[in-house]
Amino acid sequence: MNSELFFNIMFSVVGGLGIFLVGMKYMSEGMQTVAGDKIRKMINAVTNNRVIGCGIGTGVTAIIQSSSVTTVIVVGMVNAGLMTLTQAINVILGANIGTTMTAWIVSMKVTHFGLPMLGFAALFYLFSRNDRLKFWAAFAMGLGMVFFGLELMSDGFKPLRTMPAVHDWFKAFSPMGADGTISYFSTIRCCLVGAAVTAIVQSSSATIAITITLAAQGAIDYYTAAALVLGENIGTTITAILASFGASTNAKRASMAHVCFNIVGVLWITSIFSFYVKEVVIVTNWMLGYDTLAVTLDSAGLATYPSVGKTIAATHTGFNVINTIAMLPLTGLLAKFLTSVIPDKKVKETPHLRYLDIRMVETPVLAIEQSHKEIIHMARMDEQMMDLLKNEVEKIDPGQKTRDNIFNKENIMDNIQKEVVVFLSKALTGNVSLELAEDARDYIRLADDYESISDYITAILKLYIKLENNNLTLHPEGIKAFKILHSTIFDYLKMINDAVEEGVPDILTRAQTRGATITHQIKQFRAEHLERVSAGSTTPFHSFIFADILNSYRKIKDHTLSIAETIAGEK
DSSP: OOHHHHHHHHHHHHHHHHHHHHHHHHHHHHHHHHTHHHHHHHHHTOOSOHHHHHHHHHHHHHHHTOHHHHHHHHHHHHHTTSSOHHHHHHHHHHHHHHTTHHHHHHHSSOGGGHHHHHHHHHHHHHHOOOHHHHHHHHHHHHHHHHHHHHHHHHHHHGGGGGOHHHHHHHHTTOSBOTTSSBOHHHHHHHHHHHHHHHHHHTOHHHHHHHHHHHHHTTSSOHHHHHHHHHHHHHHTTHHHHHHTTTSOHHHHHHHHHHHHHHHHHHHHHHHTHHHHHHHHHHHHHHHHTSOTTOOEEOTTSOEEOTTHHHHHHHHHHHHHHHHHHHHGGGHHHHHHHHHHHSOOOSSOOOOSSSSOOGGGGGSHHHHHHHHHHHHHHHHHHHHHHHHHHHHHHTTOOOHHHHHHHHHHHHHHHHHHHHHHHHHHHHHTTSOOOHHHHHHHHHHHHHHHHHHHHHHHHHHHHHHHHHHHHTTOOOOHHHHHHHHHHHHHHHHHHHHHHHHHHHTOGGGHHHHHHHHHHHHHHHHHHHHHHHHHHHHTSSOHHHHHHHHHHHHHHHHHHHHHHHHHHHHTTOO
């Protein structure tokens, strides 16, 4: 092979692969944005039911066109404690079925439509003002890039057909033994090649596309392609393994479940490989009504196999469907096995944040959904702080432990608020719809309000500590007023928090009415306090502290009302 031909092949194949991968990214992001609500509902519907969990994994992966993204999401959710190990395994099994959609897309004989599809979709993507149409165009543009990338790779591989050295090299990885029949060890060797290449590329979609293209050009036969595809199922698990680094023990178990599923499946399928591939060919030919392995001569008189891609896609789908059916009843046992193999750490693990995981950033739809869960966590933490502060207000000795607990929670709230802002900012760098962008901005506002509430709760505690350090107590009427006010604002905060969690946007009218009542109550308590000051029944020092506590409660009320305005779309 001369250098000019070598570089022509390399540039065409590498360029085509790059366009293919970028196309898969645009397809994934476009569908994530367009079908965002459906994805969120599907993820939230995950239950302990094996079939439902598997179906959700299949559906989500078919939409976002990447089992790697799905498994990374699952690992992140397990790491956050949002999904049990058994539930995660069910979803991962389904993800392996959903990812086979890519092979069918690649096998379609429409590569010549790729460039015009890319061109027209790009025009809509760049100039459309309609948000939804823009992201449908992103999906179509990605699909066009996939087809165009495949066409470039196909053209790049064409010269290989006439090179005996290349054919001899590929034969070294063939599942055929020296006697011309399928050999188990040769099949395993071929699978390992597919696994290694996929682990390097970190995209089974890309390696399957290359495999189908090579088979269509006649560079490799169907049996070699089938064995490579089986190995590619193992190679794609590298993404989940990388995602589990630094994650919780349960998240590591989830990633290993993906590895176990594919390795065990490949081991037993390869033991009946000869029977399996023959049956796949028979079934595919019967369903399509023609011989998918038939040879066609191109314009140069060279043999091509234009329909072999469908048989390879069927091989991929059949493997994952059969393997899932076999493994689905055993998910509980697999979870127990992984728990024993990867034991819990001696020191109890505490995730930095309960729900946010950087693994989610690649999927903005779910990143924003998980941010909502972290906002709910912040809301309930404010309730806990108010409940702990109640001991101070009611003059029950809280003890230093309770006070330290309040200060600790306030520090945690500071960290959560900062990380929510950073997390959502990163998520918004991807392609997100206007609706999702508005949700993200609302969550940033909510995080700020909840963190501010925690600041004022802590400020009230510090004022009570200040009274104690100076051996002072509030006037009995002042104590009574703060008991009433604390209870009223706690109920007010809880009402708004429930609306945030349940997604009740029409809470604003009730919030404004009760907020006005609290404002009136605060004014009344301030007036009564000024009367006591005028009567000389309280000191100026007491007066300053009383006013500061009252002002902090007013700020808590204001931020709580601001939360109601945000979820009602008034801010």
